[in-house]
Amino acid sequence: MIRVLVVDDDVLVAENHRRFVGTMEGFETVGTAHSAAEALRLTEQLSPDLVLLDLYLPDESGVRVLQKLRGSARAVDVLVITAVRDVETVRASMQGGAVNYLLKPFPFNELRVRLESYAEARRRLDAVTEAEQAEVDRAYGLPRSGGSGTELPKGLSAVTARLVSETLRAADSDLSATEVARRSGLSRVSARRYLDHFSEVGTVELSLRYGSAGRPEHRYRWVSG
Template identity: 35%
Template sequence: MIDVIIVEDDPMVAAINSEYLSRLEGFNLRGHFGTAKPCLDYLDRQEQTLVLLDVFMPGLDGLELLQHIRNTYTRVDVIMITADRSSNDIKKALRLGVIDYLMKPFTFERFQVALLSYQERRRLLESHAELDQSILDKRIFIREKPSYPKGVDADTLQNIQNSLSSRTESCSMKDLEQDIGLSRVSIKKYLVYLEEIGKVSSHLDYPAIGRPLRKYRWL
């Protein structure tokens, strides 16, 4: 299990990061901090941690905190999640050894790639096995983008997944149509794909009056 802390001063963004993290197995969210000091207090007690770090924060900003982490803690890894698009800041973060750099707003798929790639890296490097270049290239340094069927757009897919996963009960295509603003024909294509990859299940609902209605549920 990988311990994670979120260092983000915007509660809404922190909640999104936390919700995304909860969808991934093998990660344990240990805390959310809005400024640098409580983050450092935590790292003093629990050094081996993955930090999801924003740049723009009151007091010590994210890059200054990253520099302090690199100078002080040898077992902390950092993924930047920030609206900072400055090439100089990105260059500084990379030179300070960040694992990945996610620009807001980002999709769940991009977040998933970053976290699962890190998880695989940790698992591989803690295995004590002798490695060769092909293993490093295949499992750490070369990443493949998620591939989708023709006509499936990543952002639209994320919107439909968000709508489905936020519901406590199964819903119809009409419900999704009202929520997403797409035609049922378009939504159907995404639902078929999500069923194929095992993220959604469907069943026929038989009302007292009228025709059966197919409903969908996030798994």
């Protein structure tokens, strides 16, 4: 079982997340916290595997809590669930070691996808004693199949590719490179490189939207995986 600690300053939201985690096979909620101090204390006491962390906390920045949790003697995985859309905060969370970043509000199926992805990554890494590149890429949600075109070109990062792919998968409709960049915290140029790669290998569908004037806008929609 993957032991989960839910952290949210809103008591009702925390309870909803606790109940939802309880419906998922292989997961159990071991506690809920509504402040940074309580989150740190319960993590020490309960030793969860995963913390669902809101960044709006009454006593300390959620990013600072993330940094403390990841820097503790028993590092715990953290999935950020927040309404904070500031790009610097997204970047700080990535640099702090968050396994994912889910923006409120969201349909619970989006949380289910991220929890299942996390569980699958744990299973894959637990199944090997010494990881090869293929295992690492699969753990990060990037399948490799020699010569099939799914390998990342030189200069592209598996972590960033996963971020871009999950941004597209979480969208309700197709997105432009600018929209993907804003939601993922990347520059538009970087987002476009990954989008073009996904389009080339067939995991993303590219369409053109024509306006009243000027060049058509490229739109991207995830269609595979």
